[in-house]
Amino acid sequence: MALDPEGLAEEAITNIRNDRGKADVLITKILEDIKDGKTNHQSAGMVLSKHLETMQRANEQLVKLTALFKRTENSSFSGFSDLERNEIFDVIKEKQQEEEPDVGDS
Secondary structure (H helix, E strand, O other): OOOOHHHHHHHHHHHHHHHHHHHHHHHHHHHHHHHOOOOOHHHHHHHHHHHHHHHHHHHHHHHHHHHHHHHOOOOOOOOOOHHHHHHHHHHHHHHHHOOOOOOOOO
16 A cells, blocks of 8 residues: 555644644643642643643654655655654654643642
């Protein structure tokens, strides 16, 4: 089965946009909780930091995918190298293992 680079890029972009939307909601909620005294800046900052770090890694992978697609643009896409595939799978695995921060419970 042939891989569809354009479809994969679209999926990656959609995922990143969704993550950014979730981050915006999370940041807004945490800022409200800090303002209302439900949490402190230090603990909330740790949650935000971890979430934004995950998003940054996803963005870096998108840049790598885009560069790879550009390199193969004039030839048929034959798949990822073992190293590229492992890097992508590692990022996906890390993302799946991370727990969604639960800021709603106080």
